[in-house]
Amino acid sequence: MSEGSVRLATWNVNSLKARLPLLERWMVGTQPDVLCLQETKLADDAFPTGFFSDLGYEVAHHGNGPWNGVAIVSRVGLEEADRGFADDVAGEAETRLVRARCGGITVVCVYVPNGRSVDSEHYQAKLAWLDALHGYVAGTRPAGSDVVVCGDFNVAPSDLDVFDPAFFEGATHVTPAEREAVARLLDLGLEDALRMQYPETGGLFSWWDYRAGNFHKGRGMRIDLILASRSLAERIEWVLIDRNARRGQGSKTEPQPSDHAPVVMGVRK
DNA sequence: ATGGTAGAGCATCTA
Numbered sequence: 001m002s003e004g005s006v007r008l009a010t011w012n013v014n015s016l017k018a019r020l021p022l023l024e025r026w027m028v029g030t031q032p033d034v035l036c037l038q039e040t041k042l043a044d045d046a047f048p049t050g051f052f053s054d055l056g057y058e059v060a061h062h063g064n065g066p067w068n069g070v071a072i073v074s075r076v077g078l079e080e081a082d083r084g085f086a087d088d089v090a091g092e093a094e095t096r097l098v099r100a101r102c103g104g105i106t107v108v109c110v111y112v113p114n115g116r117s118v119d120s121e122h123y124q125a126k127l128a129w130l131d132a133l134h135g136y137v138a139g140t141r142p143a144g145s146d147v148v149v150c151g152d153f154n155v156a157p158s159d160l161d162v163f164d165p166a167f168f169e170g171a172t173h174v175t176p177a178e179r180e181a182v183a184r185l186l187d188l189g190l191e192d193a194l195r196m197q198y199p200e201t202g203g204l205f206s207w208w209d210y211r212a213g214n215f216h217k218g219r220g221m222r223i224d225l226i227l228a229s230r231s232l233a234e235r236i237e238w239v240l241i242d243r244n245a246r247r248g249q250g251s252k253t254e255p256q257p258s259d260h261a262p263v264v265m266g267v268r269k
Numbered sequence: 270a271t272g273g274t275a276g277a278g279c280a281t282c283t284a
Contacts, residue, residue, distance in 0.1 A: 014284085015276055039284090041277065066277050114284060154284095167270060209284085210274035219270095249274085259275075259284080 004269045005237060006076060006103055008034040010150040010224055011245075011262035012111070012207075016040040016069070020051060022255035026245050027055055030264065033076045034102045036109035038152045039258075040069035047071070062098040069095050070111050070151070076103030085132050096129070097136070103269075105232065106140050110151035115172040123172055126154070130181035134188070142229040143189035150226040152207075152260065155182050157192060160202050161222035173223060182225075191233035193226040193265050194241070206241050207260045215246055224263050235268040 009032040013019040016037060027035070040047070040063050047061045052073050060081035063069030072078065082099040096111040110133060115126035133149075140147050155178040159165040168174045186192065198204060205220030214220065228236065246261040248254030 018276065039276095067283075116284085164270090209271080212271075212273050214271095256275085 006033045006105070006267050006269055007031065007264060008036075008105075008107070008148060008150070008226070008267065009262050009264040010036040010038070010109070010152075010226060012038040012152040012224060012258060012260035014039050014041075014258040014260065016042055016048070016071075017046075018256065019258055020048065022245065022248075022257060024051070024055070025255065026242075026262065030242070030262075032264065033074065034105070034107055035073040036107065036150050037071040037073065038069075038109070038111035040071055041066050042069050060098055060100045062095045064093070064095050067094070068111055070098045070109045072098055072100045072102065072107055072109050074100065074102040074107075078102055085136055097133070099140075104146055106145065106147045108137065108140065108147070108149040108151075110149065110153070112152060112154045114154050115178070118170065118172055118175060126172070127177055127181065130155075130178070130185075134181070134184055137185060137190075138188055144231075145229060146232045147190070147229040148226060148232065149185065149190060150224075150263070152223060153182060153225050154223055155179060156221045156223055157182050157195070157225070160195075160200070161204070163203075163205065163219045163221070168221075173221065185227060189230055190227040191230060193228045193233065193236055194222070194239045194263065196233060197236065197239045204241055205261075206263055208246065210249065210259050215249065224260055226263055226265050228265070228267075232267055237266040237268060239263070239265045 206224035
């Protein structure tokens, strides 16, 4: 990209340790300036800081065990790192949020709880977590500054974002309450970067179940989002979902993919 | 129209 732009990406890697071979190849090829990772599945003391510093990046990780775990990786500066919500919130121990200031942009990296099923307590916890996120994001004052909130939201914002709305009836990720929670985030002064570029294009998915050949059948959803504050959104040059990074499943010679593809955005400085 | 996969880690649990 041109000298005057910043490349920001988000990727749920489904275990950083398992994904290192593919991640290295992808970072060398893509050259992100800021990369948000979810589901590192690592405790902080097991985080491979040297892997990233060798590639020229600083990191802020928030993880405490074999589940969840989020990180911000940056080569345009990484300051004011902040882990988790400020106050006690359900799920606060689950290491699902990390924030840092990178190259003048406030970056909030999130891994929203899955919710499992609508009738489960985990679904209620998901809604509570999204509510806490709303308060947290409001505190970053997105209406007046360069803020990005990105990551795995485990919510498909509209029916355009799923391969078949009928298939997901009664399931999590598509309920009015979850979609309302995302809409309320946007109301703070954020834009859904990819949807802004492609307002009516279906099939732009970021996640496909590993099973049943769903990736090759196009049976996915768009749940990995980059929400950009308006000052940033008006400088977006392009947004893409890198499906190439989702290929190779089951191959003996290709590095194995996550079930998520990275979402990448180029922004003028 | 989930459960055929994958990753945690060693029996299942989570997604």
